[in-house]
Amino acid sequence: MARNGGFSRRRRSGSADGFDLSPTDSEEAHVLAVDDSLVDRKFIERLLKTSSCKVTAVDSGMRALQFLGLDEEKSPVDFDSLKVDLIITDYCMPGMTGYELLKKIKECSALREIPVVIMSSENVVARIDRCLEEGAEDFIMKPVKPSDVRRLKDYMARGFRGESCERNNHKRKLHDHSSDHLFQSSSPSVSPASWSSTSLTSGSADPSSPPSVSSSQPQSPLIASSAPSSPSSLEIWNHRPDGSE
Amino acid sequence: MDALQLKRQLITFTELLFREGFLDEQFHQLQQLQDEKNPNFVVEVVSLFFEDSERLLNELAKALDQQNVDYKKVDAHVHQLKGSSSSIGAQRVQRVCIVFRNYCNEKNVEGCLKCLQQLKHEYAIVKTKLEALFSLEQQILAAGG
Numbered sequence: 001m002a003r004n005g006g007f008s009r010r011r012r013s014g015s016a017d018g019f020d021l022s023p024t025d026s027e028e029a030h031v032l033a034v035d036d037s038l039v040d041r042k043f044i045e046r047l048l049k050t051s052s053c054k055v056t057a058v059d060s061g062m063r064a065l066q067f068l069g070l071d072e073e074k075s076p077v078d079f080d081s082l083k084v085d086l087i088i089t090d091y092c093m094p095g096m097t098g099y100e101l102l103k104k105i106k107e108c109s110a111l112r113e114i115p116v117v118i119m120s121s122e123n124v125v126a127r128i129d130r131c132l133e134e135g136a137e138d139f140i141m142k143p144v145k146p147s148d149v150r151r152l153k154d155y156m157a158r159g160f161r162g163e164s165c166e167r168n169n170h171k172r173k174l175h176d177h178s179s180d181h182l183f184q185s186s187s188p189s190v191s192p193a194s195w196s197s198t199s200l201t202s203g204s205a206d207p208s209s210p211p212s213v214s215s216s217q218p219q220s221p222l223i224a225s226s227a228p229s230s231p232s233s234l235e236i237w238n239h240r241p242d243g244s245e
Numbered sequence: 246m247d248a249l250q251l252k253r254q255l256i257t258f259t260e261l262l263f264r265e266g267f268l269d270e271q272f273h274q275l276q277q278l279q280d281e282k283n284p285n286f287v288v289e290v291v292s293l294f295f296e297d298s299e300r301l302l303n304e305l306a307k308a309l310d311q312q313n314v315d316y317k318k319v320d321a322h323v324h325q326l327k328g329s330s331s332s333i334g335a336q337r338v339q340r341v342c343i344v345f346r347n348y349c350n351e352k353n354v355e356g357c358l359k360c361l362q363q364l365k366h367e368y369a370i371v372k373t374k375l376e377a378l379f380s381l382e383q384q385i386l387a388a389g390g
Binding site: 038039040042046047050121 | 278
């Protein structure tokens, strides 16, 4: 099951390695959006595209996993396309829920670094907690707002190997699902059948920028965040050791 | 009518729709996502909403017509309709869905049937209003506005 790739790195513009990507190509994030509702898919896709994201929208958890190469027995192909910078998924879906999809992603060492955000129309604290504990970066109430999408870009911009960060009061103790090392291989995932996505960006992550945390709900934070950020987003970098704050 | 008069009419009409609760802020969000490169975005999303709603209303009628109503199924359909109406800002439809789900929880078939009727009614109204809105926009374009 463990695969490499499906995970994109940002290439710094002006890279000295001679690869010739246009600035736009190298800076556009690729978001995989998962929602069984056609109306919502269209909406989130447009919303993300106005934030200069490339978007692949699929209608189920199964399709998402197929896209990520998780359920195919193929060896990784060595090209840079179709890497995913963020997965945003609806919670309530027939078949596989967003939570189940989240779990599957976090159980896979090749994919677990990809930030996953859950959307829901229902503000159920237990549900939110469960998702955050499982490693979701954030839990967004539907309908999604442009301000939510701006927050998402922050997750993607900061790179993926964050240090442990402060949490807000939504967080319970995070369970790290594996004792794997933090470093991820850069091989891309297998290219699936064509979806609605466009070709992808790739690049090296910037490991130096610290993640920032703020509350996504109007409640007082447990731990004051030291990073300046908007007051409405929550981030978890899920590869911190157990119990550390 | 010239383009300017039509535009005024559109503004007044849109304000009315918001004031009377047919549409809420989410509809504004949709409009803001539309631009020259995506000039039909609102119409496209709303059209999907119409298709989706009609399908769901049919499914609801069927599900409630059963000898033994499967309330989980009914609730699932209402949940979907609540979601999509919320996504386009069809506030009145969304509100009926909320009440509808309560009746599902209570397994109250009378309440559910009443809500279904209300849903059909609210949906028909918002559909008419939105179609009128889009028609006005088309007229404005045709008048060179």
